[in-house]
Amino acid sequence: MIKYILRRVIQSIVVLFGAVVFSFLILRVIPGDPAVMMLSDLATPEEIERVRQSLGVDRPIWVQFLVYLKQIFTGDFGVSYRSQTPALGLVLGYLPATFQLAAAALLITIVVSVPLGAVAAIRKGSWIDSLLSGFALVGQSVPVFWLGIMLILIFSVHLRWLPTSGQGGLQHLVLPAVTLAAAQVALVARIMRSSMLEVIRQDYIRTARAKGLSETSVVVGHALRNALAPVVTVLGLQIGNLLGGAIITETVFGWPGAGNLLVNSIGARDYPVVQAMIVISALVFVVTNLIVDIIYVILDPRVSYN
Template identity: 50%
Template sequence: MGYFLLSRLLSAAVVVLGVACLVFLLIHFIPGDPVEVILGEGARPADREALRQALGLDRPLLVQLSQFLQGLAQLDLGTSLYSQRPVMELLAERLPATVELALAALLVAILIAFPLGVLAAVRRGTIWDRAASAFALLGVSVPNFWLGPMLILIFSIGLGWFPVSGRAGLSSLVLPALTLGSALAAILSRMVRAALLEVLGEDYIRTAKAKGLSARRVIWWHGLRNALLPLITVLGLQLGALLGGAVITEVVFSWPGIGQLTIESIQRRDYPVVQGCVLLISLTYVAVNTLTDLIYGWADPRVRLGIGE
């Protein structure tokens, strides 16, 4: 188990280093000058050059990359070019909103997917199974940037049940969570169906039925419990994807999270903040995937022993 843990942590460290370098280089290759955004197009060349030197943008790119990595090693992401506030402080302000939205979306997905997947598996080949398949296809096909405005038009503007945008209580969380969680619910419901169908054919399920256990207990306690292993992987992978997908949803609903901060910083050419936002999303994705690997290895000894690889 120690070797398995060390190998996963080293792999995660290499990925983090690669992501940090890639994010830095891509941000600096984006067209646009942050000095021009800050000072405006009518600024004098001398003022532009003075600000560029003050911000350190006149230094060679490799020097800036070296300074960025040194700061990253000390958990220092630099200072915003626009607000002159520490990037870590800006991220700390916006992170709770994004985590709240991601967890709410994950809860919505679980509440929809598990009953739907179980129903599709138990009623295999019936209209319930076909309806679940149609829902899964629809959920995967509809993009967030279309579903979000449609929910706003129907439930906010049309019916007046929920706020149009912003983060002002539990009611403002409902529509963003539905928008973000619908695609995950579609994927997860099909995974629940497939995993449960595979488990229901096992000998211990037939033994449980022969003992006279109720169908509900057999399915939910013996069947679904043993089908959770592949679902752990899907949930781990999709939780990281939720943070990336939250960018579009946060912009649509004006949700004050990391996603909206990323878009605002891109528009201002605020390099340090953009780097911090993208790096935080990437690190979260890597951390969740690594944790999923560790949980999977703990749950299944064949994974950590490398059997079948």
């Protein structure tokens, strides 16, 4: 198992380096000059050139990349062009709100989708199974921004049960978390149903029933653990989708998270902040999937380490 983990760590490092290169290059091919965006329309060419020199964007691209790598290894992503504060500190200040939203959405996904998928598999062909199929179709088809607006209209404008935007208590978290989790619940519940259907057809499940075990013991003690293996993998992959979807959700609900910061920083060509955000997001995604891979082999010992 140690060799398996080491191999996955090396693969994760390669992926993370690819994200670093991507985050550097993608901003350099976008039209626009950060020096021009920082100055007024009345700025002279000399003033623009001085700002470009102070930002280091007048250097050759390979020099900028080497400086960028040095900054990453030292934990220094530079200073935000807009706020003149350390980019890493700025991003880390906004991340807790995004993680709070993503964690709430992930919790809703697990609590709702796993039991729903398992029950739909056990009651195959029933109204619960039909309901799940319809919900899965709708949940993965509806755009996040449209669902968020509809929830605001229903629960905030008409019923006045929940606030429309902002961050505060639990009531502020409900609508954004449900909006972000809707598509994930639909996907994970469908996968849980398929996995559970495959497991309950296995010989050891029939043997457990033949031994006189109750249906609850068979499902919870024997079927559920094996059915969860592919679900855990999917949940790990959905971490990236949750962080990506949080950008739209935060915009709709005015949630003060890193998604709003990223959108504004891209518009302002604030290289240090965007690069810090991309690298940190990639790090979270890579580490999460590494943990999921380890959990997967614990849940299913049949997975080869070779």
